[in-house]
Amino acid sequence: MPTGTRSPEPSHPTPEVAEIVTAFERHLRLERDLSPHTIRAYVSDVTALVDHLKAANPGQTATGNDPMPEAGSWLAALDIAALRHWLAAQHAEGLSRATLARRTACARTFTMFCHRQGWLPTDPGLLLVGAKAQKTLPAVLDQPQAQAALTPPEDPTPKSLRDHAILELLYATGIRVSELCALDVDDVDRDRHVIRVLGKGRKERSVPFGLPSLRALDAWCINARPLWTTPQSGAALFLGVRGGRIDPGTVRRIVHARLRQVDGAPDLSPHGLRHTAATHLLEGGADLRSVQELLGHASLNTTQIYTHVSIDRLRTAYRQAHPRA
Template sequence: MGVDDVGVDREEVVTEFGRYLRLERDLSPHTVRAYLTDVKSLLDHTHGVLGGLDIGALREWLAGQHAAGKARATLARKTACARTFTAYCHRRGWLSTDPGLLLGSAKAPRPLPAVLDQRQAKAALDAASSEGPKELRDQALLELLYATGVRVSELCALDVDDVDRERNVVRVMGKGRKERTVPFGLPALRALDRWCIHGRPLWMKAGTGPALFLGVRGGRIDAGTVRRVVHARLAQVEGAPDLGPHGLRHSAATHLLEGGADLRSVQELLGHASLNTTQIYTHVSIERLRAAYRQAHPRA
């Protein structure tokens, strides 16, 4: 195949780029779908001509997205996609130069996440009502989410053998297929034991497999069910913000730092590739300290 304006089949380009994102970059299915949608939009802008992908075309496309009212976070993703796509096309010989190198990196805003305070977290975890299989499962997954700060996708992917009850740790497969080991406390261990002994066997079917958390039909639990469980439990706590599983992750990280954990340890527990991602939780703690100071100090 040639370069620039020499004939390159658009569908082949999109297909090959998608394969690269999945197999070589190991991006999540959600991110791959978003990137491919962006690439198709970018190619529409150049009328399908790869040779039209110069820095001017990239900036015009992004300006059009901005004019259409796209959020800053979305524009940051589209910028990252464009840079990744032009670099890939250059390596494949479809572009003689890489115009994405001249494209500035858009910064997405990083608003401080809403979190539970420690009283609200305790109230949410103490709100279990009965001992049916659903209640046992819900309590176990809530305890484990808050104890470990794992992502909802990581929680859903857990198998029974991923839990080491002797060492009180769970083996998690995170982003980029990076495995990490995360500790948890006795309340989570007790809740997991109650679920595995008294709840999980009641929902097991012939094809259940090794999944730790199950749905009512015996299959592996899905992220949507976990979100509903978290929202429903927090709705029982007076004054608690309406958070999902990621809100429990934010809360766990914030409470760890408030309790004296160092930033590097929290980074490893959460599975963040960069310490910069973890640093947002220091800002959360500082803002909460300022709010408490303003409320309590007579000279604030």
């Protein structure tokens, strides 16, 4: 492994590796308030970084039955050269730019945390610069395809009424699948036609929906939800067939199954319906700031990708329709 100038010894004694990873996970959950998905990814990334340092420094492995090396030994090897070598090795393995960007961000967060705890005398992550993840244009439904996907069920069973209400709400609001699954009955304001959503970073926002969604929600809540309610249902808006709160995997299966029935429609996830909602809002004349607020994006840069989607669709239509395109 490339060697750099080693920093002086840390100012505080270092705990064992497992204790450091546990403390880092607790920091992400309680102080950073990151989503469970991001926390799992960051803990996995830090574990991969430790494994890399162990492999690159075989003389620092543990003895006996303990599979982990002394924490101080691998922390001493954690400098900017080691971080760059770790990322370069993953790039050589063909990892995507998005994964590399996430692991770069994780490394910065981890070294900052260790420095603040006194386990690293300096923060090598401050010198780490990684390539930004490429923002590819997402696939979306066109408006006729969206209308076809939202056709009310001919056979109004509890499952079909639930699935239709889920599709209507995902498309009408552009909320994330995790946000939809977390909705309670009281989060729906029928009079104002808004839902209360708890998004990333536990930030609450109100998102409007239209009459088709209201009708679909009423059909589910009045005619179907009571048939599936159990003591485990609580206040959950959408339920599984056993009465518990619906899970994201079930919602994904619902979306995939419905879109397979629409001629010419791309195979999208619930996030694809979020992309579709944002694109159709901008095509209909909504301003970027309003779409940012509706989607719960922290940065306007995240929302701007949908302007590229709209322009790309406009360019395609122009080339197909204009005689001098």
